[in-house]
Amino acid sequence: MWQALYEELKDHGFVVIAVALDSREEDPLPWIEAAAPTYPCLIDRDHRLADLYDMVNVPQAVWIDERGTIVRPTEPAGAYEGFRRMDRVTREMPADAARVTAQAKATYLDALRDWVRRGDASEHAFDAERARAHAPRPTEDAARAHVLFRLGQHLIRHGQPDEGDRWLAEASRLHPESWAMWRQRAGVTELGLAAQPDFWARVDALGARRYYAPVDMKGMP
Amino acid sequence: MAILLTETTETVLPDTRAEGDRLWLSAAELEAAIGWSSRPEGFCRANICVPVPPGREREFMRGGQIDVAALWRHLGQPLAHSADGGAWVLGTAAAERESALRSLQAPDFSLPDRTGCRHSLSEHRGKKVLLVSWASW
Numbered sequence: 001m002w003q004a005l006y007e008e009l010k011d012h013g014f015v016v017i018a019v020a021l022d023s024r025e026e027d028p029l030p031w032i033e034a035a036a037p038t039y040p041c042l043i044d045r046d047h048r049l050a051d052l053y054d055m056v057n058v059p060q061a062v063w064i065d066e067r068g069t070i071v072r073p074t075e076p077a078g079a080y081e082g083f084r085r086m087d088r089v090t091r092e093m094p095a096d097a098a099r100v101t102a103q104a105k106a107t108y109l110d111a112l113r114d115w116v117r118r119g120d121a122s123e124h125a126f127d128a129e130r131a132r133a134h135a136p137r138p139t140e141d142a143a144r145a146h147v148l149f150r151l152g153q154h155l156i157r158h159g160q161p162d163e164g165d166r167w168l169a170e171a172s173r174l175h176p177e178s179w180a181m182w183r184q185r186a187g188v189t190e191l192g193l194a195a196q197p198d199f200w201a202r203v204d205a206l207g208a209r210r211y212y213a214p215v216d217m218k219g220m221p
Numbered sequence: 222m223a224i225l226l227t228e229t230t231e232t233v234l235p236d237t238r239a240e241g242d243r244l245w246l247s248a249a250e251l252e253a254a255i256g257w258s259s260r261p262e263g264f265c266r267a268n269i270c271v272p273v274p275p276g277r278e279r280e281f282m283r284g285g286q287i288d289v290a291a292l293w294r295h296l297g298q299p300l301a302h303s304a305d306g307g308a309w310v311l312g313t314a315a316a317e318r319e320s321a322l323r324s325l326q327a328p329d330f331s332l333p334d335r336t337g338c339r340h341s342l343s344e345h346r347g348k349k350v351l352l353v354s355w356a357s358w
Contacts, residue, residue, distance in 0.1 A: 002353065014349045017342065019332060020356055027357040032335055040340045042332040048228070049354060052328040054318065061353035064327040068346050073322065077353050116349055128325060135322045138315040144299045147312035151301050154226060154308050163304055183358045 014116045051146040054136035056178040071125040076212035078108030107219040145175035239306025245286040
């Protein structure tokens, strides 16, 4: 998805930096090989980016301008809730859910194109006041969760997988908003990769709450 | 032996053994591992100094050594260690993260690509950047 966009916009002084929140560095390699990215595609075993930018899910993105200033803080990058209505066996979405999900993605990509071409003149680039109002507010529990997550990953990589997994579980308990921590652990412990029954139970438990946070962007569902 | 992880560093301390929730380092190890030094005016990093609370010196110092865990807690930052005290992680408090994000200056980082070559955000200054997360899970 990002390779085509990067090719389209790279001559406008634009780059994509994609960061895989993957604790086992071999896991993202097949995806990277298939996408054959010509932009930097980085591997973040300790979910450091999630700590720095208060990311809780994928895909989430930040827009950063030429001066290194955040003009759109962390938010879902064109992802939408439609998957929650998919058939959990066939993985097909009802037509209306698929339509609104496609609309979210198209809206996001068009806004991104507009910003890359027009910079600050784009209505999608926040001014400082709005960007600040949208800045994430990490909690102390989340900060502690990132410490425990890092400790757990270190122990798993250094021959103490059982204790390591206990710290990952505690991290996820402290920071329940983080699907990244929860889903990473679901993979690590081979409870089953995401999109298994445990995942759907956790999604269903959200009820009316969103899986992907709402995005303040004109035209976004 | 103990290993001390900060946001960007991993320091092996061959002669150090944790004592419960305490991790005593020499002044030189402290400075090398976390960039804080022990000075007459307190603990200092760059041009910031935090005084040791009067009467509580023994919580932080003993015979030329400093308890990095006590210092880190005193700075209001989160930390954790493994059950055997062999691995320690020093993290960053939520207030500091929030203040960095509210400054709107994008926090820099350096991470490896699949070949192990490291890239940092700041290398791309002068371009517009879409910084996007994804995962295989």
